[in-house]
Amino acid sequence: MIDPVTLAVIQAGLQQVCDEMDLTFSRAAFSPVIAEADDRSDGIYAADDGSLIAQGAKGLPVFVGVMQFSTRTILDRIAKGLTAAPEPGDIYIVNDPYLGGTHLMDVRFAMPVWREGRIFCWLSNTGHWPDTGGAVPGGFSASATSAEQEGLRLPPVKLFKKGVLDTEIYQIICSNIRVSEQRIGDVKAQASALLVGEKRLAALLDRYGDATVTEAIAAMRAFAAQQMRALIGLIPPGTWRSTAIVDSDGVVNQPLTIALAVTTTPEGLTFDFAGTSPPCMGPMNSVRATTLSSVYLAMRHIFPDVPISAGAFEPLTVTGIEGTFLDAHYPRPVSGCAAEVSQRIAEAVFAALVQAIPDRVTASPAGTSGNFGLGGHDPEKGRDYVMYQISGGGYGGFTGGDGIANGCSTIGISKAPPVEIMEQTYPVLYRHYALHEGSGGAGQQRGGLGLDYEIELLRGTARASFVMDHGRTGPQGALGGQDGAVNRVEVIRGGTTLIPEHLSKAQDITLTPGDRVRVRTPGGGGYGPPAARDPALVAEDVRLGRYTAKEAARLWPNG
Amino acid sequence: MIRGGVAPVSNEIEVEYAMPIHVPMVDVRTVGAGGGSIARVDAGGMLRVGPESAGSVPGPVCYGRGGTRVTISDANLILGRLPASRFGQAAEAAHLAMADQIGAPLGLSVEAAAEAVVRIANTHMAGAIRMVSISLGADPRDFALFAFGGAGPLHSVALARELNVPKVLIPARPGITNALGCVVADLRHDFVRTLNRPLDTVEMTEVHATLAGQEAIGRRLVSAERIALQGTKAIFSADMQFVGQTHLLRVPLATPSPSRADLQAGFEAAYHARFRVDLPMIRANLVNLNCSVIGVRPAFDLSRLIDPKDRQPKAEPAATRPVWFGQWVDTPVYWRDHLPLDLDLQGPAIIEQMDTTTVIDPGTTVSSDADGNLIVAVSP
Numbered sequence: 001m002i003d004p005v006t007l008a009v010i011q012a013g014l015q016q017v018c019d020e021m022d023l024t025f026s027r028a029a030f031s032p033v034i035a036e037a038d039d040r041s042d043g044i045y046a047a048d049d050g051s052l053i054a055q056g057a058k059g060l061p062v063f064v065g066v067m068q069f070s071t072r073t074i075l076d077r078i079a080k081g082l083t084a085a086p087e088p089g090d091i092y093i094v095n096d097p098y099l100g101g102t103h104l105m106d107v108r109f110a111m112p113v114w115r116e117g118r119i120f121c122w123l124s125n126t127g128h129w130p131d132t133g134g135a136v137p138g139g140f141s142a143s144a145t146s147a148e149q150e151g152l153r154l155p156p157v158k159l160f161k162k163g164v165l166d167t168e169i170y171q172i173i174c175s176n177i178r179v180s181e182q183r184i185g186d187v188k189a190q191a192s193a194l195l196v197g198e199k200r201l202a203a204l205l206d207r208y209g210d211a212t213v214t215e216a217i218a219a220m221r222a223f224a225a226q227q228m229r230a231l232i233g234l235i236p237p238g239t240w241r242s243t244a245i246v247d248s249d250g251v252v253n254q255p256l257t258i259a260l261a262v263t264t265t266p267e268g269l270t271f272d273f274a275g276t277s278p279p280c281m282g283p284m285n286s287v288r289a290t291t292l293s294s295v296y297l298a299m300r301h302i303f304p305d306v307p308i309s310a311g312a313f314e315p316l317t318v319t320g321i322e323g324t325f326l327d328a329h330y331p332r333p334v335s336g337c338a339a340e341v342s343q344r345i346a347e348a349v350f351a352a353l354v355q356a357i358p359d360r361v362t363a364s365p366a367g368t369s370g371n372f373g374l375g376g377h378d379p380e381k382g383r384d385y386v387m388y389q390i391s392g393g394g395y396g397g398f399t400g401g402d403g404i405a406n407g408c409s410t411i412g413i414s415k416a417p418p419v420e421i422m423e424q425t426y427p428v429l430y431r432h433y434a435l436h437e438g439s440g441g442a443g444q445q446r447g448g449l450g451l452d453y454e455i456e457l458l459r460g461t462a463r464a465s466f467v468m469d470h471g472r473t474g475p476q477g478a479l480g481g482q483d484g485a486v487n488r489v490e491v492i493r494g495g496t497t498l499i500p501e502h503l504s505k506a507q508d509i510t511l512t513p514g515d516r517v518r519v520r521t522p523g524g525g526g527y528g529p530p531a532a533r534d535p536a537l538v539a540e541d542v543r544l545g546r547y548t549a550k551e552a553a554r555l556w557p558n559g
Numbered sequence: 560m561i562r563g564g565v566a567p568v569s570n571e572i573e574v575e576y577a578m579p580i581h582v583p584m585v586d587v588r589t590v591g592a593g594g595g596s597i598a599r600v601d602a603g604g605m606l607r608v609g610p611e612s613a614g615s616v617p618g619p620v621c622y623g624r625g626g627t628r629v630t631i632s633d634a635n636l637i638l639g640r641l642p643a644s645r646f647g648q649a650a651e652a653a654h655l656a657m658a659d660q661i662g663a664p665l666g667l668s669v670e671a672a673a674e675a676v677v678r679i680a681n682t683h684m685a686g687a688i689r690m691v692s693i694s695l696g697a698d699p700r701d702f703a704l705f706a707f708g709g710a711g712p713l714h715s716v717a718l719a720r721e722l723n724v725p726k727v728l729i730p731a732r733p734g735i736t737n738a739l740g741c742v743v744a745d746l747r748h749d750f751v752r753t754l755n756r757p758l759d760t761v762e763m764t765e766v767h768a769t770l771a772g773q774e775a776i777g778r779r780l781v782s783a784e785r786i787a788l789q790g791t792k793a794i795f796s797a798d799m800q801f802v803g804q805t806h807l808l809r810v811p812l813a814t815p816s817p818s819r820a821d822l823q824a825g826f827e828a829a830y831h832a833r834f835r836v837d838l839p840m841i842r843a844n845l846v847n848l849n850c851s852v853i854g855v856r857p858a859f860d861l862s863r864l865i866d867p868k869d870r871q872p873k874a875e876p877a878a879t880r881p882v883w884f885g886q887w888v889d890t891p892v893y894w895r896d897h898l899p900l901d902l903d904l905q906g907p908a909i910i911e912q913m914d915t916t917t918v919i920d921p922g923t924t925v926s927s928d929a930d931g932n933l934i935v936a937v938s939p
Contacts (some may be wrong), residue, residue: 013681016686023690027806185804189834228603388605
């Protein structure tokens, strides 16, 4: 039995390896989505089954469980001879959503760590590339009906062979994606992060010994499972139900429903999605890996103490996703899975469990990444560009207070790219960037406010695409609280205002200089009955201009 | 992290919400672990230390101000690193709390529990130091650890061991380091001018004029101060990146009139040193030109921070007390002000002074330099 001190030290050491990989990746990256928005993640995975050993604290949460599925797929394919067996110095690349992935833009690298001729574990990372080809710049085609329209799909292949970049594979990739000349910088940054991790991990193994570290990894896994079970013990026995609504799939203008029943069992929790809508035509399908990861990340939001490890997921069982849009297969389009559907899944988990453990769960947060892609040609700089804007929204009210304003998405930790960087890099002007006033759902603790921004195209022509959500229904209130305000997109062209048919999703809207796009992101759901709110807080919100006096009088009649 | 005796200045310090403030500031990173950090056993049975803190009110249990949860300071007290005599009744309460909150759930003795708390705290601190050093591209093994603050010297030797830092430097007055800096630091004015253009399109005459202008204004401002100066110097640098990147890398410039080739070569070298990557196919971008003008104050005699009259010819312990280093060891306790400048001590030892307590672990040796800094040699 490993002593508790060595165990904690090794756990911190493995965490450090991941954090250092995260840091190297962001600092060296070219893609602003990686460098500024931290849309990437790095982790350590088991040699035998790819299960998660440790993951960087600054990685994007939606990747929390995903890379263990993609690593497992690589191991399976190697075993079956579908993918070439690894040699020292090899790094695999893969972005296939159906092989344990998310959407095509999330490109994974995986590298085995060798100790005395054997693989000790795998290091893997994911980075959101600004473009991987397909119908629209940035990859978020709101009207794609098959995977081919979404971009280039790579099965696991060796991009680096014995430490050397395979320029033939690299050229195939570059010929199929936009703005390819900078990708070499991101490819080298992504590989460099793994190499830094390998070096730090080797130092840890040299210091404590491979056998001790192996023992510690097993103990960490057992402890994480034990801790998750102890926390699940706080949930009163029973079944807790909820639904969450996706606006539409982008093609057929009908809502998609996620139906969830969370049941306590002696082993842990079962998440049953029976009754959820079938796979859809448009890109709002999810794949199995992303669906499971979304449940895991929702539980980690609720119990943030549990370390990110395969052990923490052991007590969680997901059923009923077969035949639904949460377990789509080739060639269903999936670009919305990582950024949007994942957040509706998390919302369903929050909405179910807030009833059971109201002290630990918030009303629903904005729950959309606000993906806005703009692609075009900048005549002043003489080059093509793909701009990708993500944005925050309001968080749900909770037992301790009002929701946070303009917080990052449920699945993200991303900072919105700074306005200054966007205006320097792309031919756009931000006319305003402000809080979405009046958007927080009423409640005893109100929801946080969303974001309200408007950009103007300054030069050249461009095409705008949106993949957002919560345009039809707002983030859910809880325990008597009201829903937050819906997401709104407006395109102002030559004095006319266009509202996309699918509200939160649209593709290829042509813009010319002077045209504007205004986006208002959702406010968070309210928590508890509005009548119970302290009138002084209502008055303060009015004084600060968060709500007009009229809005406040309507939302809080006794305020 | 100080290299070549120069405190680094960064314009990417994140103040809150991870938002960087692009204004030059001395690059100080703080670790969320201190004497008040609370230790606990979590629901899964793992020992955790921090980030929750008892602060100074209610403070650690041993302060006797109503704190009930054990902290790093309580662990240091239990291990004999802090003098129990100064804490009175509360020292006993700290023992009971440690046994109850950490020892019992983990099946450890009070001493082993306290040792575990200190080791975990050290691991966090060492990890943070490692992150800071590696984020700047440096290996902690090439450095000495400078211990300051009231609690720094309690942990510094153990931290140096953890980080493989070969040497620890403990200044004469660790507890008043910041105040001392206010009194003796050099004057400094920093200038930043943004160009943000590809290097091959920049007019070099504009670069030279900008840097010369920054230096001239800086020298004028420094000379207008009514403070005695030994001299004035100017330091130049450029912030660069590859076209398409957002993070910057600082490239030192030897003169205010570098050639285009100097800038390109300096950037490539700095980039390779940081990321081990060459990208000859991508153009370089010149983002900022920087100049720092420094008014150098006359040297300050550090050896006078401890009154030379108090120094004794030979190191004599003032007392002996048991201190836990894996087991109880009778450890000599010295009074810092009495130590001679030609010091040569073997650990274990405790060195006390008005503003801090220094723990010298077994297997290390302590000497002193002419300025009265203690230098602890940590064998790997």
